[in-house]
Amino acid sequence: MAKKAAKSVKKTDNKSAVAPKKISGARRSSLSRPNSSSKSSPKSSRKTPPPILDQPRELVVLTGISGAGKLSALKAFEDLGFYSVDNLPLELIPRFADLVHGSREIRRAAIGVDIREGLIERFPAILKQVRKVLPTTVVYLEASDDVLVRRYSETRRPHPLGRGETVIRSIRSERKRLDPVRNVADVLIDTGKFNVHELRAHINQQFERGDHDRGLLISTTSFGFKNGVPTDSDLVFDVRFLPNPHFIPEFRPLTGQDPRVAEYVMSFPQTKEFLERVEQLLLFLLPHYVKEGKSYLTVAFGCTGGQHRSVAIAEEMKKRLAAHDYRANISHRDMPRLEGAKKA
Numbered sequence: 001m002a003k004k005a006a007k008s009v010k011k012t013d014n015k016s017a018v019a020p021k022k023i024s025g026a027r028r029s030s031l032s033r034p035n036s037s038s039k040s041s042p043k044s045s046r047k048t049p050p051p052i053l054d055q056p057r058e059l060v061v062l063t064g065i066s067g068a069g070k071l072s073a074l075k076a077f078e079d080l081g082f083y084s085v086d087n088l089p090l091e092l093i094p095r096f097a098d099l100v101h102g103s104r105e106i107r108r109a110a111i112g113v114d115i116r117e118g119l120i121e122r123f124p125a126i127l128k129q130v131r132k133v134l135p136t137t138v139v140y141l142e143a144s145d146d147v148l149v150r151r152y153s154e155t156r157r158p159h160p161l162g163r164g165e166t167v168i169r170s171i172r173s174e175r176k177r178l179d180p181v182r183n184v185a186d187v188l189i190d191t192g193k194f195n196v197h198e199l200r201a202h203i204n205q206q207f208e209r210g211d212h213d214r215g216l217l218i219s220t221t222s223f224g225f226k227n228g229v230p231t232d233s234d235l236v237f238d239v240r241f242l243p244n245p246h247f248i249p250e251f252r253p254l255t256g257q258d259p260r261v262a263e264y265v266m267s268f269p270q271t272k273e274f275l276e277r278v279e280q281l282l283l284f285l286l287p288h289y290v291k292e293g294k295s296y297l298t299v300a301f302g303c304t305g306g307q308h309r310s311v312a313i314a315e316e317m318k319k320r321l322a323a324h325d326y327r328a329n330i331s332h333r334d335m336p337r338l339e340g341a342k343k344a
Contacts, residue, residue, distance in 0.1 A: 057101060057108070057134050058136075058137070059109050059134045059136045060082065060108070060111070061113060061130075061136060061137070062074055062077065063112070063114060063139070063140055063178075063185075064142050065141065065174060065175065067143070067151050068141035068143045069141055069143075069194075069199055070086075070141055073139070074086055076199065076200040077203065077207065079200075080204065080207055082110040083100070083106045084110045085109070085111045086112040090126055093111065094129050094133070100134060101133050101134055120180070121180055123180060124184050138181075138184060138185045140185035141189050142189070142191070143191050143192035147191075148171050149167055160174075186295065186296060188231050188232040189202065189232055205219075205331075206219070216286065216290050216294060216296070216297060216326065217296050217327050217329070218286070218297045218299060218326055218329075219296070219329055219331060220317050220328055220329070220331075221233070221299070221300050221301070221314060221330070222300070222301050222331075222334070223310060223332075224305040224333075226304060226305060227306065229302065230300050230333060232298050234297050235297070235300065236300045237299070237300070237313075238302055239302065239303050241270070242265060242268065242271055242303075243264075243268060244303070244304070244308065246308060251308065255307050256310065256311025257311055257335075261312060265309055266312065275313070275317065279321075282299065299317065301317070306333060306334030307334070307335055307336060310332075311332050318330045
């Protein structure tokens with residue numbers, strides 16, 4: 001698990017860049033110092049180190065509500081090969097980005113930032129500065145008030161802002177304070193729906209890649225409106241207008257992954273037309289998202305309970321996107337794991 005990064009820095013000499021004195025808790029990997037051939041005065045602005053052009057670089061900034069599972073998520077990034085650092089002071093993030101940019105050994109790095117670092121309102125400006133150096137993705141973890149209160153009750157740990165306040169008031173105060181950070185996040189993850197292992201699998205699915213460029217990753221997901229709309233969804237489609245297999249006794253215990261249920265859902269003319277229209281809409285939108293530099297897109301399909309219609313539609317749309325050579329994965333937030341359900 002990633003440990004806290006030391007906050008002290010030291011100067012090596014007048015010609016070298018300032019680097020963190022020590023970064024602990026990450027994978028053991030040396031950071032190449034940025035080259036600096038110019039003899040700039042102490043008052044001159046810090047220059048971005050020359051890039052290492054052999055492989056692309058990537059930085060993930062992991063933040064969110066206290067108690068949402070940041071340490072577990074950071075560990076998942078570390079297991080994916082990210083150079084991971086926790087609780088790096090905000091003012092050192094641009095300097096850290098410079099070091100990664102100039103390193104020959106580090107391709108992917110992840111840093112954890114939380115409200116205890118202070119000056120959180122400066123985060124959007126710092127992020128803008130960092131993105132001039134490295135492609136940067138902000139991952140924001142959150143959970144409902146009820147989930148967070150239960151977690152604090154189970155661990156018996158105080159909230160970081162809980163100085164004489166109740167846990168629920170501290171949570172709500174932190175949400176308000178972190179709004180500027182949430183507003184600039186690229187990926188929102190509601191950890192209330194995951195245990196530790198499921199959270200790790202979700203992060204692996206989103207960020208695991210080979211040596212090739214990752215490009216746009218599309219997540220097609222199903223859900224039930226009775227449990228709320230997924231907070232990380234970018235596009236939401238309501239499929240409750242389709243005939244409901246729930247009212248057919250033989251289909252009721254099954255899911256949309258069962259071939260019989262899927263065939264039933266797909267048999268209606270309105271289903272075929274809906275899929276064709278959504279497919280064409282996505283084929284129009286996706287190149288524009290890519291042009292704007294978007295790395296992740298979540299397309300959510302919802303029905304009443306998230307068991308039949310939304311599952312079948314999400315599965316079909318994932319196949320259609322893959323047929324157009326888009327990288328797509330699938331998840332079913334509310335689909336029950338029934339013994340009688342057969343996977344298509």
